[in-house]
Amino acid sequence: MIKNIGYIVFILLGAACSSEKDEYVPIDKNPKLEFTIPSNFPEPSYNVTLNPPTEKGFELGKKLFYDGRLSSDGVISCGFCHIQDFAFTHHTHIVSHGVNGALGTRNAQPLHNLAFMNEFTWDGAAIHLDLQPIIPITAEVEMNESFTGIIKKLEEQPEYVTLFGEAFEDQKINSENLLKALSQFMIMMISSNSKYDKIERSEGSVFTDNEAAGFELFTSKCASCHEGTLFTDQSYRNNGLPIDPEYNDIGRNRVTGLVSDLYKFKVPTLRNIELTFPYMHDGRLKTLKDVLDHYSDGMIDSETLDPEFKNPDGTIKGIPLTEEEKQQIISFLKTLTDDNFVNDNRFSEF
Ligand code: HEC
Ligand code: HEC
Incomplete structure (x- = not known):
């Protein structure tokens, strides 16, 4: 898993550098979504200009979030442990439940206002939102899958071929785009109307x-x-x-x-x-x-x-x-x- 993270940090940083010069401007059929900072909130920590949420990127991120294909048993999606009714936590279980009923050791965290957070998880193991999903995807007690395995499954789905094609300029189904799409979905999850x-x-x-x-x-x-x-x-x-x-x-x-x-x-x-x-x-x-x-x-x-x-x-x-x-x-x-x-x-x- 550590090797995997190193590789992905590398490609994300690479993408960050190149897009500074040549920022990706979404085409007409994929309009940018408005990322609005509530007036009582601070500036976000997430650099939205490097991964601007778009209609298709958000749609793709949401589809991935609720798709069991991201796990080895085809059942455990992100949404399985992060349920909207409970501000995206999971409370029928005290600690999280993953593939084949495997038990984690921690309580699922709520997902909201993530664009404003500097580090993620209970101990800060993930230092960037784009990297966070690598942990549940590869953890044996969570989704127990590999990126190679997921990409292969997604490539077989015409719907994903179309969505990745529309959401990203390079049109590729790869781990970088998958993680960016998940982030586009998650940074839009702002809770500011209590x-x-x-x-x-x-x-x-x-x-x-x-x-x-x-x-x-x-x-x-x-x-x-x-x-x-x-x-x-x-x-x-x-x-x-x-x-x-x-x-x-x-x-x-x-x-x-x-x-x-x-x-x-x-x-x-x-x-x-x-x-x-x-x-x-x-x-x-x-x-x-x-x-x-x-x-x-x-x-x-x-x-x-x-x-x-x-x-x-x-x-x-x-x-x-x-x-x-x-x-x-x-x-x-x-x-x-x-x-x-x-x-x-x-x-x-x-
Ligand atoms: C010195 C820092 C500190 C102070 C002061 C403090 N907290 Fe906390 N609070 C924490 C930490 C750290 C945790 C997480 C601990 C853990 O899970 O091990 C926490 C957890 C919580 C949780 C659980 C949140 C969750 O998502 O599970 C609640 C609720 C909470 N605090 C409410 C309060 C209230 C109400 C007060 C004042 C009466 C208070 N805290 C004072 C540091 C603090
Ligand atoms: C098996 C249950 C489970 C699944 C599946 C799962 N999560 Fe989580 N999630 C957790 C738990 C438990 C934590 C707290 C982890 C820790 O502290 O080590 C967490 C933490 C997070 C955080 C950090 C939140 C914060 O405030 O720091 C994010 C973001 C997140 N999950 C997103 C996702 C995404 C995206 C997926 C799908 C790729 C996913 N999760 C799949 C249980 C799960």
Whole structure:
């Protein structure tokens, strides 16, 4: 798999360099799609000019996303684990389920606002969105397929021959175009129409008293990590979960090898959090109440526990909260649900 990634990094970087001089201008029958940055959002991290979403590229990316041909058993598509109703997570299973029922060790992440993220997965193993799908496609416990295998299957489908032909200038069915098409689909998945957004953009909505109290608590106790309008500072932290003896997932340390990164995970966005249960990297907490109980009373100490959760004398402080405060924070978190996004037909399988 490492060899595979190196090869694809190479072709993508190659493509990036050449398209800087000679940017691909979509032809008439394949118009560019409008990539609109919501007014309360920061600039995207994804360089949209290097892979501008087009009508046909998006259509191809969506078809690939929902196609079981990307896996060895012909059944497990990206959409199998990333279900739109739940902001593209999978919660009938705590950890992910791949080909032949193989179990992964992590909880599927939501897919939204990915164009604004710098790194991907719970430990930041993928440093570019175009490279991320290589992990599930080639992982034995996920899709267990190879790019050569997929390309061969796609070449046998006239529909794909036409779509790749229309979507990309070189008309080729290859891994570079496949990954670019998936990214075109995924970067368009912007979730920015929750009640919270409408309040942030002064579009007429107002918080209830409970939500307002929750927002205030959240701002003082949670927003140092779940920061800004994306609700993540994109750093890796240890929030004091007890080590799970079954998986012993070492988190960010897997990527950097640094002892100081043991048991750190990416601070997740909290958008659509009402829909993306169960919670944490291994889905161990079922409800938002469980999450708040963890922050107030459930933390365990370790070398890498975030300093924010410690007292000056080194003992655990956690985030002390009364039951009423927990309910207020939950009310606020529910204002981050974006019904437009989970019902948007552009992203639906059918
Ligand atoms: C077997 C279930 C499964 C399948 C199939 C699957 N994923 Fe995932 N996805 C996951 C899990 C679990 C994670 C978290 C992985 C980790 O942290 O190591 C994830 C993470 C991601 C992320 C990172 C999100 C973020 O915020 O960092 C993206 C993007 C993604 N998947 C896209 C895809 C695409 C595209 C496909 C199809 C090519 C796909 N996934 C197939 C389970 C799956
Ligand atoms: C010091 C940083 C930090 C602070 C402060 C913090 N969190 Fe977190 N939060 C994290 C990290 C890191 C994770 C992921 C941990 C993991 O999965 O191992 C997380 C996970 C979560 C999750 C689960 C998200 C998911 O997709 O599964 C929720 C919900 C959450 N936090 C809410 C809160 C709330 C509410 C507060 C304030 C009461 C808060 N957090 C304070 C760092 C922080």
